[in-house]
Amino acid sequence: MAAEVGKKYVIIGNGVAGTTCAQTLRKNDPACDIWLVTNEPYPLYNRVSLPRFLQGVLTEQKVMIRDFAWHEEQRIRLLTETLATRVDTAERVMYLSKGGPLRYDALLVATGGWANPLRVPGAEGVAHIYNFVTLDDTKELIARALESKTAVTSGGSFIAYELTEGFNVRGVHVTWLMRGPYWLRTTLDAEGGRLVDEIATRHGVEVIHGEEIREVVPANGVPSYVVTSTGRHVQSDVIGVGLGLTLNHAFLNDTPIARESGVLTDEYMATNVPGVYAAGDLAEFFDPVIGRHHTMGTWDNAIAHGRVAAVNMAGGHEPYVDVPTYTSPLFDTNIAVMGIAESNNPDLTAVWRLAPGDKGNKDYRKFFFKGNRLVGSVFIGSPKGRKKVVELIRTGLKCATPAEREALFEVR
Numbered sequence: 001m002a003a004e005v006g007k008k009y010v011i012i013g014n015g016v017a018g019t020t021c022a023q024t025l026r027k028n029d030p031a032c033d034i035w036l037v038t039n040e041p042y043p044l045y046n047r048v049s050l051p052r053f054l055q056g057v058l059t060e061q062k063v064m065i066r067d068f069a070w071h072e073e074q075r076i077r078l079l080t081e082t083l084a085t086r087v088d089t090a091e092r093v094m095y096l097s098k099g100g101p102l103r104y105d106a107l108l109v110a111t112g113g114w115a116n117p118l119r120v121p122g123a124e125g126v127a128h129i130y131n132f133v134t135l136d137d138t139k140e141l142i143a144r145a146l147e148s149k150t151a152v153t154s155g156g157s158f159i160a161y162e163l164t165e166g167f168n169v170r171g172v173h174v175t176w177l178m179r180g181p182y183w184l185r186t187t188l189d190a191e192g193g194r195l196v197d198e199i200a201t202r203h204g205v206e207v208i209h210g211e212e213i214r215e216v217v218p219a220n221g222v223p224s225y226v227v228t229s230t231g232r233h234v235q236s237d238v239i240g241v242g243l244g245l246t247l248n249h250a251f252l253n254d255t256p257i258a259r260e261s262g263v264l265t266d267e268y269m270a271t272n273v274p275g276v277y278a279a280g281d282l283a284e285f286f287d288p289v290i291g292r293h294h295t296m297g298t299w300d301n302a303i304a305h306g307r308v309a310a311v312n313m314a315g316g317h318e319p320y321v322d323v324p325t326y327t328s329p330l331f332d333t334n335i336a337v338m339g340i341a342e343s344n345n346p347d348l349t350a351v352w353r354l355a356p357g358d359k360g361n362k363d364y365r366k367f368f369f370k371g372n373r374l375v376g377s378v379f380i381g382s383p384k385g386r387k388k389v390v391e392l393i394r395t396g397l398k399c400a401t402p403a404e405r406e407a408l409f410e411v412r
């Protein structure tokens with residue numbers, strides 16, 4: 001690789017935020033020096049495709065987005081299986097688990113989150129209990145699903161749903177436990193939750209609310225059954241754990257970089273420490289659309305963060321102003337979450353409706369408002385009108401009267 005002169009950029013995390021940042025830096029500055037560091041063994045792969053890989057719909061090859069040759073061509077120095085361990089922000093030096101320290105002019109932290117493990121009696125040291133975040137998790141899940149008859153999944157958010165559907169499609173009988181009264185309880189309401197239960201049950205999944213795994217009872221080092229919080233015994237050859245993420249910023253503990261649940265940034269993805277930026281799932285960014293900081297665990301958001309961070313690391317001044325969207329299949333239907341959709345947020349009000357949809361399915365729609373301003377929405381069922389609603393959120397539509405709010409249900 002030819003020696004470069006120019007600014008030196010270090011990016012920690014080669015997910016879609018970090019890799020997009022590297023790609024944008026290279027495009028805008030042919031002479032700069034770019035280091036991309038990851039603890040994983042792979043170049044960028046598509047996490048959003050992992051559920052379809054688990055189901056057997058996609059091959060591993062289709063999940064990969066970049067290869068090592070691409071990094072060579074782009075003159076991006078990719079360090080795999082290397083952990084960022086410590087940063088000295090005064091000296092602008094990044095320390096790694098192997099290899100020498102890296103000096104930087106600008107640093108991007110895009111380390112996402114690691115899945116919370118199942119911490120209950122009986123779980124420690126027992127095989128066949130899986131999280132679902134990485135390509136390696138998925139390979140192990142596939143191998144185990146092929147040999148299992150029963151599964152228990154635990155959690156009330158997207159990952160637990162993806163695990164449930166993955167096992168279900170592989171012909172494993174799944175019992176889905178969630179502590180809350182319904183799935184996605186920070187976004188939906190009882191009626192939307194019931195609709196999701198109906199869909200899952202129709203596909204043969206047993207859905208149990210208000211219960212979580214209290215104990216794993218193993219036999220020969222693998223799960224035999226789980227005991228739930230109400231004392232119910234559920235047989236389980238394999239356990240899928242979707243209990244949220246802990247964002248990866250512990251390696252910044254010795255720095256003055258401001259953090260809450262994520263790494264705090266302004267709308268330019270800059271932290272409070274000069275030369276240090278954050279992007280993707282990890283960034284708790286200032287969102288001018290709602291006037292406060294928040295994190296957003298979506299693929300498109302991570303891409304946009306990576307691009308904007310690159311522009312600003314290289315001396316630009318571009319804010320990140322976007323309407324994040326999360327779209328996902330939901331068994332044989334779809335869900336889309338757009339903008340800020342938080343049922344438990346006291347600053348927001350909401351209206352929702354369940355209506356007959358296409359092909360005998362039901363359509364659930366919910367709209368969220370901050371004051372009179374439309375800030376978010378959820379669709380389950382037909383996605384018709386989704387793009388128009390995103391545009392209405394982007395342009396800050398005001399709905400002062402109940403009639404104006406009701407009119408949103410007609411947007412198609």
Ligand SMILES: Cc1cc2nc3c(=O)[nH]c(=O)nc-3n(C[C@H](O)[C@H](O)[C@H](O)COP(=O)(O)OP(=O)(O)OC[C@H]3O[C@@H](n4cnc5c(N)ncnc54)[C@H](O)[C@@H]3O)c2cc1C
Nearest residue numbers: 013015016017038039047084111112280281297298299302
């Ligand atoms: C199974 C699954 C399904 C999903 N489905 C959807 C979907 O349908 N739609 C959607 O919008 N989003 C979906 N998401 C979320 C989406 O994938 C994430 O929002 C996105 O990948 C975040 O990208 P990122 O670059 O911020 O972080 P990540 O992709 O998490 O990348 C961070 C990388 O940094 C590495 N790292 C962490 N700490 C260190 C360290 N100290 N040193 C070196 N490397 C480190 C990590 O191992 C990882 O490789 C899904 C996620 C999963 C897991």
